[in-house]
Amino acid sequence: MNKAPGKKYIAIAVIAFLFIAGFVLILKRSGAKGIETRVIHPRMGEIRSSISTTGTVLPKNRLEVKPPVNGRIESMLVKEGDMVKPGQMLAWMSSNERAALLDAARGKGEAELKYWQEAYKAIPLVASIEGEVIVATVQPGQTVTTNDAVVVLSDRLIVRAQVDETDIGGIKQGQECAVTIDAYPEVKIPGKVEHIYYESKTVNNVTIYEADVLPETIPDFFRSGMNATIEFITGSKKGILILPVDAVQREKGQAFVFISKAGKEAKQPVKIGITDDKNIEILSGVAQGDDVLVRSKRYAIPKESGTNPFMPARRR
Numbered sequence: 001m002n003k004a005p006g007k008k009y010i011a012i013a014v015i016a017f018l019f020i021a022g023f024v025l026i027l028k029r030s031g032a033k034g035i036e037t038r039v040i041h042p043r044m045g046e047i048r049s050s051i052s053t054t055g056t057v058l059p060k061n062r063l064e065v066k067p068p069v070n071g072r073i074e075s076m077l078v079k080e081g082d083m084v085k086p087g088q089m090l091a092w093m094s095s096n097e098r099a100a101l102l103d104a105a106r107g108k109g110e111a112e113l114k115y116w117q118e119a120y121k122a123i124p125l126v127a128s129i130e131g132e133v134i135v136a137t138v139q140p141g142q143t144v145t146t147n148d149a150v151v152v153l154s155d156r157l158i159v160r161a162q163v164d165e166t167d168i169g170g171i172k173q174g175q176e177c178a179v180t181i182d183a184y185p186e187v188k189i190p191g192k193v194e195h196i197y198y199e200s201k202t203v204n205n206v207t208i209y210e211a212d213v214l215p216e217t218i219p220d221f222f223r224s225g226m227n228a229t230i231e232f233i234t235g236s237k238k239g240i241l242i243l244p245v246d247a248v249q250r251e252k253g254q255a256f257v258f259i260s261k262a263g264k265e266a267k268q269p270v271k272i273g274i275t276d277d278k279n280i281e282i283l284s285g286v287a288q289g290d291d292v293l294v295r296s297k298r299y300a301i302p303k304e305s306g307t308n309p310f311m312p313a314r315r316r
Contacts, residue, residue: 086127
């Protein structure tokens with residue numbers, strides 16, 4: 001009986017154990033080497049607090065133009081990207097009966113065909129709103145039914161944002177925001193919240209509310225279905241006194257900082273305002289010239305001690 005495979009597995013297990021043991025030993029020897037304290041000064045600056053979420057570019061009103069009868073498309077008068085007005089002709093079509101009659105007349109000559117084209121008029125498909133053609137893929141000669149959308153119109157593209165229920169309280173109608181399309185991350189498009197939907201939806205077991213964002217201008221690269229990131233501006237202040245967020249501590253609902261006065265450390269209560277991910281507004285408690293102490297843990301990789309857990313110890 002061959003026992004080599006069993007010995008192979010035992011060797012692999014021993015090597016894995018030695019590796020894990022050495023890694024744990026390194027972690028134990030590393031770690032906080034003390035508290036690092038640095039001195040900073042409150043400064044005047046700007047804070048812009050916001051709520052960030054994702055969304056999709058969609059038509060505000062999407063209108064499908066469908067034929068009134070089953071038949072055949074004779075000609076398309078518009079293409080995707082065209083702007084149309086109410087009453088404008090989009091396409092001409094023939095009913096099944098007209099299409100069959102024209103096909104029969106075509107075999108009898110051009111004069112017969114022209115006669116029946118004039119006697120039996122084609123059916124026009126007409127735009128009922130002013131907007132942009134976003135779908136026009138049907139080709140002349142293609143048969144269609146009353147369920148087929150020959151042309152799809154959009155009056156204006158918007159961005160429909162999905163806002164978590166924990167953030168919806170910070171979103172209001174008319175609120176300013178910035179839209180960034182994933183395909184063009186360097187371009188920020190200003191916009192405003194036009195509508196907040198009342199009914200929630202569940203997406204990936206998360207309750208969300210949808211909000212329509214109306215961009216101030218529609219860039220040429222906007223396309224329906226594009227993914228976007230929306231930053232809702234919840235607060236913005238300029239020319240205010242600010243500190244880094246890690247400089248402000250909280251205890252029993254009271255905010256405070258550590259300051260240095262005459263070489264001594266003191267705990268100074270402060271009143272705070274709005275904040276973002278980096279800075280926090282200081283309403284009172286400290287001034288620009290004050291020395292504020294910021295503490296942080298300092299970590300270091302242990303220096304080589306000569307006892308590598310993976311190497312045999314040297315003989316002395």
